Amino acid sequence: MKIFAILCTRDVNKVTKTTMDLVEYMKSCGVSLLVSSGASSIFKAYKQAFEKTEAADEDIVIFCHDDILIRDKPKEFIEKLTNLCSLPETGFVGPAGTTHLSENAVWWDQDIWRQGKHRGKVSHLNEVGQEYITYYGEPEDVVALDGLFLAAKASVIKDLGLEKPEYFEGEWDFYDIHFTTNAFLNGYTNKILDIDILHNSRGELVGRDSWHKNREAFISKNKLPIKIEL
Secondary structure, three states: OOEEEEEEEOOHHHOOHHHHHHHHHHHHOOOEEEEEEOOOOHHHHHHHHHHHHOOOOOOEEEEEOOOEEEOOOHHHHHHHHHHHHOOOOEEEEEOEEEOEEOOOOOOOOHHHHHOOOEEEEEEEEOOOOOEEEEEEEOOOEEOEEOOOEEEEEHHHHHHHOOOOOOOOOOOOOOHHHHHHHHHHHOOOEEEEOOOOEEEOOOOHHHHOHHHHHHHHHHHHHOOOOEEOOO
């Protein structure tokens, strides 16, 4: 079994220290890294890079942002990842998500959060660079995962595909909700990967018009809520 990581970055000529640290971390884990830059769409970037891996069905493929830092020891990170992805029912795994995607299709919806339906944790930095932990809930199965870090067996990816839905207008948004709910609706079980991860972004991209347009399109094409029935 091999593990691949696909790192999608907008401009390879403006690589930050955070990205370089991530590259070095993946190398220390023995992960084969592919850096995709300059693509016109995150869907195309991930699909083309995935095809380049020529991954066998049992291999694991990671899709991640270029502004994250994973702080687990390499051996521990690989063990957690392989143990979870190798389960026959597993779809995608990631550090944060929800058991209940509400009618607004925003996975971190505050009302649902207060009901205790979110799972996982991610560290962030505030406006002055101080770190804090965003705790969503204990690791459990979920219907949707955040796209900062997603991983799955190659067989799952081949089964579901990475193409952009025809009804999406934007090229860079809502891919994570589409990928992971599609896995859930097709009988896979998405799971929380309990890792120590820092995301150097506070989610400002939700202000983009394309994010809202893709969200509205997703709502119009899917029966919501999508949730785990107890």
